[in-house]
Amino acid sequence: MSVKSASRNPLLVLKHHLHAACAATALLLGAGSLAEAADLNALIWCDHSDPALLQPFEDANNVKVNVKEFEGTGAGLAIVEQSQPGDWDVMVIDSIDVPRGVEKGLFEPLPEDKLPLADLFPQVKMDGSTVVGGKRYGITEKFGYNTIGFNKTKVDPADMQSLASLTSDKYKGKVALYDYYLPVIGMAALAIGKKTADLTEADLPALKEELLKMKANAKLVGEVTASQTALATGEVDILVGGGEWVTAGLAKENPALDFSIPKEGAVLWSQSLAMFKDSKNKDMALKFIQYIMSPEGQARLATSSCYWGMPSNTKAALSDDQKKVLRFDEQPGFLARAQSYPAPNADLDKKMQDMWTEMLQAK
Amino acid sequence: MSTAGNRTGRALPRASDALPWALVTPALGWTLLFFVLPFVAMGLSSFTAHEGGAATWSNYSQFFANPAYWQAMVNSLQVTAIVTVVSVLLAYPFAWILAEQVPERWQRLALMLAVLPFWTSYVVRSYSWLLVLAQNGVINRALTGSGLISEPLQLANTRLATVTGFVHFFVMLLTLTIFANLKQLSPSYRKAAADLGAGPVRTFLHVILPLTLPGIMVGAFLTFVLCIGDYITPQILGGNNELLMPQLVMMQIGRRGDFPLASALSIILMAVVTVAYLACARWLKIERT
Numbered sequence: 024m025s026v027k028s029a030s031r032n033p034l035l036v037l038k039h040h041l042h043a044a045c046a047a048t049a050l051l052l053g054a055g056s057l058a059e060a061a062d063l064n065a066l067i068w069c070d071h072s073d074p075a076l077l078q079p080f081e082d083a084n085n086v087k088v089n090v091k092e093f094e095g096t097g098a099g100l101a102i103v104e105q106s107q108p109g110d111w112d113v114m115v116i117d118s119i120d121v122p123r124g125v126e127k128g129l130f131e132p133l134p135e136d137k138l139p140l141a142d143l144f145p146q147v148k149m150d151g152s153t154v155v156g157g158k159r160y161g162i163t164e165k166f167g168y169n170t171i172g173f174n175k176t177k178v179d180p181a182d183m184q185s186l187a188s189l190t191s192d193k194y195k196g197k198v199a200l201y202d203y204y205l206p207v208i209g210m211a212a213l214a215i216g217k218k219t220a221d222l223t224e225a226d227l228p229a230l231k232e233e234l235l236k237m238k239a240n241a242k243l244v245g246e247v248t249a250s251q252t253a254l255a256t257g258e259v260d261i262l263v264g265g266g267e268w269v270t271a272g273l274a275k276e277n278p279a280l281d282f283s284i285p286k287e288g289a290v291l292w293s294q295s296l297a298m299f300k301d302s303k304n305k306d307m308a309l310k311f312i313q314y315i316m317s318p319e320g321q322a323r324l325a326t327s328s329c330y331w332g333m334p335s336n337t338k339a340a341l342s343d344d345q346k347k348v349l350r351f352d353e354q355p356g357f358l359a360r361a362q363s364y365p366a367p368n369a370d371l372d373k374k375m376q377d378m379w380t381e382m383l384q385a386k
Numbered sequence: 387m388s389t390a391g392n393r394t395g396r397a398l399p400r401a402s403d404a405l406p407w408a409l410v411t412p413a414l415g416w417t418l419l420f421f422v423l424p425f426v427a428m429g430l431s432s433f434t435a436h437e438g439g440a441a442t443w444s445n446y447s448q449f450f451a452n453p454a455y456w457q458a459m460v461n462s463l464q465v466t467a468i469v470t471v472v473s474v475l476l477a478y479p480f481a482w483i484l485a486e487q488v489p490e491r492w493q494r495l496a497l498m499l500a501v502l503p504f505w506t507s508y509v510v511r512s513y514s515w516l517l518v519l520a521q522n523g524v525i526n527r528a529l530t531g532s533g534l535i536s537e538p539l540q541l542a543n544t545r546l547a548t549v550t551g552f553v554h555f556f557v558m559l560l561t562l563t564i565f566a567n568l569k570q571l572s573p574s575y576r577k578a579a580a581d582l583g584a585g586p587v588r589t590f591l592h593v594i595l596p597l598t599l600p601g602i603m604v605g606a607f608l609t610f611v612l613c614i615g616d617y618i619t620p621q622i623l624g625g626n627n628e629l630l631m632p633q634l635v636m637m638q639i640g641r642r643g644d645f646p647l648a649s650a651l652s653i654i655l656m657a658v659v660t661v662a663y664l665a666c667a668r669w670l671k672i673e674r675t
Binding site: 094095096097098100101196202203204205242243244245246249252253256257258369372373376377380381383384386 | 436437452453454455457458461513516517520521522540542543621622625626627628629634637639640641642643644645
């Protein structure tokens, strides 16, 4: 929406004023909890709130990291829009959504020469999303797979090498679907032999048919905690969309949980760090990003209490046991078979979400 | 003694006139700041497009054009109606026993025990129900262990689970409102009915029930409002096997940040609550005449 069109529309002008008033009120009320200028303010996912990750950085730099958790890029960007410029210093964001922040003029280019880009797994640098107009705005810090998570004592691990098993009668009522439309639609695409990067509106009917087959076999469709709980408690034996992010953190308590990369492939997810253009503390923000990308920071982030995931830095200081749980040494093979996260444009994104809604409502 | 105001024909405000306004101003300010202002912002937002541009009805038309969106409203109304009716049917006898059968000195303790579930977190309580209703949960273990069933029933992640979680909470709320109503009833109503030859059933149906109806309606309306707008219980216990309106609203925000559509859906939900209120208010008014 252009500034010109907004200024002509009295409804939008009033709405902007009201938003500003609401934001000002929220800031006034939240002043006590808002950071002081010397602090670092980070919009994060739950894996960054682990004290084991933050405290070493805070101690080393004599800084307090104030974190605000959010789920979903839309919710995160809404928080930024309702804040004052400069309130936030860094943000964790889906790698495929870095361009959304750049389009809104939120992010600062990152100095590539001060980041360990050469140490990253090449497939997860995601330059198609993290580099915009020749400038790097995001750096991938963690990744993993939306694939098949399962209990290997309850299902035949050989069956888990094919996505066809997810819709077979053999596992009817023993399946949970991860409640996030993009990765599971990506898995449906793999199941019908489509490449996730090439999905168009014309593919939606076939994708919907595959999703409905999955739903017919599923006992529940759950967000992170619900689907993880269902798998861990034996409510279901298979989680469609699960992966190391579900099973690795529970490996000690429940070593029967595992994940596979089926022959059709898996969907690669990745999260990036970005710095805000209006940050008042850019030096500290860069230090934070450098810390997270360092071998020590990467190991702590990868094994965060909220969820585990693969560190994007190949030199992450993980123990042998941690590497084994994350199947670190198998990554080159996994990455070769993984396909990119679906990154639809706004119109297709809306249609995909509506298709997901229809799937959820199907009896 | 005349005042300047009297001489000019204009009454000056007296301190006693200003006092009520002074007292009510904080409440009005609170309502303005935390209800009216956000509500107006939400209303305006609902008439904008996600991509920006001129004012539009498109968010509302999407709701009426998409059967999956409609279904969310139908699901919400069905679940809310079931929860409200079941909660009233369970709460009334419970409140009656508390008010009429439990000795006065034990009523306070009984009430405290009745509201014990309110002391725990809503989220924790919902997850507790999930553990009770799960495939390996308390109920299925008891049923399979006793040999009544051979395979566990699917109780969790169903509408039944959602309704159970809601009813557990709202029975307590309704019990409190109905109990308060029953305690306000003078015993002379029952004596008068008995003097006129009415038996216990007739006295209940024609005297007690009509007099406690306002309490039932207040509790039922509160149940309706809290239930239809709740996101946590269906999300945790329903297993997303069907969507309710609050879940549909949240879905628009997560990734896409479509606040205009979420606002429109919220306004529609609020309109339904308003209709329910008007229905209750009208009904209660008839009762009073």
